[in-house]
Amino acid sequence: MILEPFLASLHIVAILAIVVFSSSQAALCRQEWLNAAVVRRLLRLDWIYLTALAVLILSGVARVVWGIKGWQWYVGQPLFHVKMTLVVLTLLIVTRPSLAIRRWVRALDTSGALPGAQEIDRVRRAIMLHTHIMPFIAVVAVFWARGW
Numbered sequence: 001m002i003l004e005p006f007l008a009s010l011h012i013v014a015i016l017a018i019v020v021f022s023s024s025q026a027a028l029c030r031q032e033w034l035n036a037a038v039v040r041r042l043l044r045l046d047w048i049y050l051t052a053l054a055v056l057i058l059s060g061v062a063r064v065v066w067g068i069k070g071w072q073w074y075v076g077q078p079l080f081h082v083k084m085t086l087v088v089l090t091l092l093i094v095t096r097p098s099l100a101i102r103r104w105v106r107a108l109d110t111s112g113a114l115p116g117a118q119e120i121d122r123v124r125r126a127i128m129l130h131t132h133i134m135p136f137i138a139v140v141a142v143f144w145a146r147g148w
Helices: 003-028 036-066 071-076 080-109 117-145
Strands: none
Touching: 003 036, 003 117, 036 080, 071 080, 071 117, 080 117
């Protein structure tokens, strides 16, 4: 069956893209570096990040529904629920930076204003938080794949 390795590969590529583009956002989201071009770049990175996140979720759902193991196996695994809880937590955290970056672009377009230092720090901390949760999701996935 070619579908299973294709979906697994797509899932892994999406994870790698998320790490790369989230890390890029964290690196650029600094008060001393923020200017109009960086705000627009952050929005572009966020779109790429969200696209990779959508691919990750869709490939994961496809693996559960159409994968070799079937949805009954997945929902019967305790670490699957731990992993999904961490993914949902990440989705909740990532909402704040995405909305803030869109606000920044709108403010930039209407008045030319850049966000304040506190706002930049809040967004950067949220980006860093969801980026730091990713390794825990990977660790849970590794233990789960090893039969824990």
